[in-house]
Amino acid sequence: MKSNLRRKSFALVATAAMLVASFFVVQHARGESAKPFAPELKIDNFTFTVPSVTVAAGTEVTWVNRDDIPHTVVSQEGVFKSKALDTDDKFSFKFSQPGTYHYFCSIHPKMTAEVVVK
């Protein structure tokens, strides 16, 4: 019971943190800084380390492979597809249309994540 409560409160905190984070990302993207906001998402240890990121339309998202193993970034909806990224290789895509973009690594399909464009 106690651990259940703890799990629930952890989930609440985690959800709150994610909301704050995505709010920050959107705000930041709309900010008037000279450089447009362009998140760089890390791939490491067979994982897309950011399972879901929310950005404003027009944002360019970059993935960088920090793993010892090559990975790809491939849209499940067929919108974008990287070549194999070896260690430290990068791939960028500019999201101009709002929507939810699911993607996976076509070499290791257990690896999945998403980009939400507002």
Add this chain to the structure above:
Amino acid sequence: MNRTDRDEIIHDRNHDGVDRRGFLKCMAWAGTGALYVMQGGVLSSVALGDAEKKMIGELSFVQLSDSHMGFNRPANTDVTATLQVALDRIKALQTQPEFLIHTGDITHLTKPEQFDTVSQMLRGGPGRDVFYVPGEHDMIDDNGKGYLDRFGKNTQGAGWYSFDKKGVHFIGLVNVANLKAGGLGTLGPEQLEWMEKDVKHLSHSTPIVVFAHIPLWTVYQDWGWGTQDGAEALSYLKRFGSVTVLNGHIHQTMQKVEGNVTFHTACSTAFPQPQPGAAPGPGPMKVPPEQLRSLLGITDVNYVRGKHGLALIDSNLS
């Protein structure tokens, strides 16, 4: 290299994947080299010294796997050297294998020069055949074209095929093509249909060896270590008395017996990977240089007519 005691691995009866006890035992043995003999559905292992005396059979071949040519990260900065050690080990075997099987991830990045290096090194002895199946690292960005141009002769679809050697029927399967998001390895309906037809005409006493890159049984779902439609493929082999399944992909030896089927995975010749769930992810395991070769290896397979199963010996490269 020698162990004098005897042991056996109790097989997994609850059909849920890996028998933990058997797995741990297998891992302990991987560093020493052991012969596995299956009799009456029970897998037993004996010391390597004893094993060699019983090794004389009709057919002998060696399984190599996961050479990852082109990999040069800290886990192993010279995969060419470790592959060469593996080949030297094979050369030193008392009974010379009639052919080699490579269960995929020949290359690290599907590059022509990586394929060429491995195929030139493996060709070695005159007239020695090498039978390949691709790993996911051999089909990156090109839909398997580079692999099939080299090794696809006499194969179907994405590169599957079968052949017979001294009464043993071998089936090479491809479970790394067209992988779907969130899924495991996949054979696909076309290949399954071909396989069902391929074994239909065989008598149930024909020993069957199936080899493919990703394990055909689910070793560890969270890391994608399994084949989605592997059970369908195995269902075609139920009526056969002796079925041996050889896989790679997980860079460690693991073995289990289920009914008439012995499952076995081989070590990599390039770098080790952690035991299922023993690390946050399955990335290359960095070990002290003096330990590396004890975690790499080859598998020597022997078929003795009249015995229930095939004998498998894992030897490390240290």
